[in-house]
Amino acid sequence: MKSFLLNQYSLLESKIFRFAIVFGGGIFSFLFLYVFEPYGIHRVSGTEKLITVALYSGIGTIALALQFILVQPLIFKKYTLLGTILWLGLSFILIGATSTGVNAYLFNNGVIELHRFIAFLGIIFSINIIPTTFIVILHYHYITSKRLRNALQLNESIKHNVTRKNQEKRITIHSQNKNNDLEIALSDLIFMCAADNYVDVHYSDNGTIRHKLLRNSLSSIEKDLHCYPTILRCHKSYIVNKEKIKAIQGNAAGYKLKLKETHELIPVSRSLNQKIATLLN
Template identity: 30%
Template sequence: MLNQPYPFREVTKRDSIGIVLAGLFVAGFLVFFQPFGIYQWNTECKVLKIAGYGLVTILVLLIDFYGIRLQWISFFNEKSWKVWKEIGWVVFILLSVTIGNYLYNMWILDTATFRFHNFLVTAITTFSIGIFPTTGFVLANYIVRLRHYSKPVEIHSPVYPEFSVVELIAENEKDRLIVKSSQLLYIESADNYCTVCIQTEGRITKELIRSSLTRLESQVSVSDIIRCHRSYIVNLEQVTRISGNAQGYKLHLLGLEETIPVARKYAKQVLEVLQKA
């Protein structure tokens, strides 16, 4: 299970809301219950100092998500994301929060001496609050999504008239690519360019065109050539079957070894088109 594909989620602005809520939860939990001997503290501004752990959580998570995760692209890659990576990421987050909490402890206690025993206590406290629910959620989410996306899907591929074409115009408004819709397999975004995959008489070729995927999407007038992922537009006429894993549905195209991913937000529309008679 640990080496199986796991749903990968891009960092978005909504994550900042979740980070703030996580910090508020930590602060509220510690202030209200005062576990791990906190109730024995005899200090000024006790509530504010306890709530400071929530602020530390927010600051550390902002660094983790918007610093490390967004910058380390080679590791945080959708195609290679596994269950063990997700769990490892959770453990890393908890460890980084532990370090932040320990440094905060040193500051409020006005001590510059590192004590391994105190650090270990801080780590146990942080992990005991977060490791079990988060790891349990990762595994439960994997099982639920795997069961959902592994169910067989019956499809009815549409058939286009031979004269139906797609015209793609580059950003310079001069370069263009005209291809029969029956020959187009998919379009994939690649930085400032898009790769157009075409199949002609059993031979697959790829053409580059300088444009964003969203711009090309607006130029496609064939109803069954649609967006299925943030990086893909796919020709559903060429889909022979659908498979799935915990990351979602995968489209198998005629004559193509690689599969095309379907993002969760596009899954319903893709299935509706493929299953219509």
């Protein structure tokens, strides 16, 4: 369960979703408050009612805009399912706080009382928890299903793709330390990954899997090998040989590459998710 909740999940990364929850939520709250008249709104009518509803929904919308548009990019470095749930829950608490403040200003001589805040939270959670949970679950399963379908299609493409063998092509992977370069057949290269100030090169040597640490950066090596179309920078920390890709796994967290001759799953940068099919062909 813990690992499931810590899966990467991109809903909050969507600007469309963030703007929808801010401004869509503002419109919904205005209509809901105007029609059902909670929070003491039933005490007023006409223009006064319109102003009261506008204060509740307007200040709530400003609070959500600050949370989702201004503060969120400063806090989130990695988006997970658990983080999404907690962040949405915080938005309910924030709306409860703003509603309590507006209610105190309009109907309680500016006095904020804890029991009113708890009452507002109860109303807000009861209204929003079911549709919000439904949206998150629906989106999570939609993204997972979409990436699984894409992975299956790509796997079929990999199976039927006849690649040219590069046994005769040899490449030199340079090290910043003199006399420590690695020269191998291109077809023997499996993948490379960043390891602090080094690059860990994994390759096949007459059927034996070996690896060698070279003092260099992935960016520098990528630049050196850019003329080889089978070399793919799939992640900020990984370069793979496309000829070694055996299968692709996909879920809501993104894609991972399964390579021949190794059990390690190689992550694909989320920025490449939309064009992974093109990159692999």
